Amino acid sequence: MDSIDLLIDPIDSIRVAVIGLGYVGLPLATALAQHLPTIGFDVNPTRIQALRQGADWNGELHADTLSAPHLHLTDDPSRLREATFLIIAVPTPIDRAKRPDLGPLIEASRLVGAHLRPGAIVVYESTVYPGCTEEVCLPVLEQASGLQAGRDFTVGYSPERINPGDTVHTLDRVVKIVASQDAATTAMMAQVYGLVVKAGIYQAPDIKTAEAAKVIENIQRDLNIALMNELALLFHRLGLRTHEVLKAAGTKWNFLPFEPGLVGGHCIPVDPYYLTHKAEEVGYHPDVILAGRRINDAIGRYVARETVRLLIQAGKVIKGARVLVLGLAFKANVRDARNTRVLELIDELTQHGLDVAVTDPVVGSAEVQRLGLRDVPDPFHAGHRYDAIVLAVPHRVFQDQPVAAYLKLLHDRDGSGVLVDVKGVLREALGEVKLSYWSL
Known part of the structure; x- marks a missing residue:
């Protein structure tokens, strides 16, 4: 089975796996599980145990949401072999020198690659710099799986837009950007995400564009707040409120x-x-x-x-x-x-x-x-x-x-x-x- 065979299959034959059950992955996994069989994977067994008991320590989801019949929570990486549509949503922090720490992303890619089946689609949601998905993650997937991207599996990018604590701009109410290596994969991504995102799907022309779009969203907010902070420093000196x-x-x-x-x-x-x-x-x-x-x-x-x-x-x-x-x-x-x-x-x-x-x-x-x-x-x-x-x-x-x-x-x-x-x-x-x- 190659990637083209998968993409012409009906959407209800898709089996999803979400890797990383934090602020981004958990709401996505529970939402997709309302429509498709979904594996929710996390490397932290304590996290999985708590979620199975209905406890989200981030306080974002209620117990009834975590008991969806088609949601399978696990810390067993071998279960990833069952999935045909895998979404990686792990943290992308910085180190003490304020340089990108791609460790969690690379490790997740290696883990997915080790259990990747031919014909699968791998989608990244983690915030990265333009080029990271194809220059860093894709080679790790190929090396770990022994498969070739674009021939045996395809890679896509759909940046997360979760705002913790926000009950208005939730997953289903925010437009989802999707992009991939080819038009067929992007179309399948749009179908899968379209099951849960009612605000609409935006198909970016390529992965780098989608990566850049995500990172500048937060940079714009950071700079706008920085301007207000600098003005506050100045206004205090001027005796202004x-x-x-x-x-x-x-x-x-x-x-x-x-x-x-x-x-x-x-x-x-x-x-x-x-x-x-x-x-x-x-x-x-x-x-x-x-x-x-x-x-x-x-x-x-x-x-x-x-x-x-x-x-x-x-x-x-x-x-x-x-x-x-x-x-x-x-x-x-x-x-x-x-x-x-x-x-x-x-x-x-x-x-x-x-x-x-x-x-x-x-x-x-x-x-x-x-x-x-x-x-x-x-x-x-x-x-x-x-x-x-x-x-x-x-x-x-x-x-x-x-x-x-x-x-x-x-x-x-x-x-x-x-x-x-x-x-x-x-x-x-x-x-x-x-x-x-x-x-x-």
């Missing part, structure tokens, strides 16, 4: 509504380095992209230094001053603290000699403690008092607290208490309350 400037500018129809803030997670602060790596490989230095990264990477420490400045202004003794940081996750209402910029904020506060405690009911006490931080599980009822409160991540649970609860946390209610509200979510609720308040 950033939110008032943005509100006024926003009255023009084409002003983009971006806000300053901490930029963490697995995508926005990571993906730009994939394109800059490729740019430098071909002899081009991407000044703007790297400048945006430098600005956003520095914001956590800047917020910490502003907190220290406000404490000094309030007459507090810095060494040993008690600070409570609210939120550790990389974004609001997500229970994942990996690659969070809040750690840099905390580190800077600690280096200044402050006594820092942390709470994040969404991430959970276990993760806070695992990171070596002093956890306060329920600060609003614990009776402790602090010299400063830093609302780093505006989880809904924090926004729902009344102003009185925040004031109760502060040592002094005579106006010398410090409240740092990074995203400014408490600004309106505070009104004319007397205290030292700051936001980006």
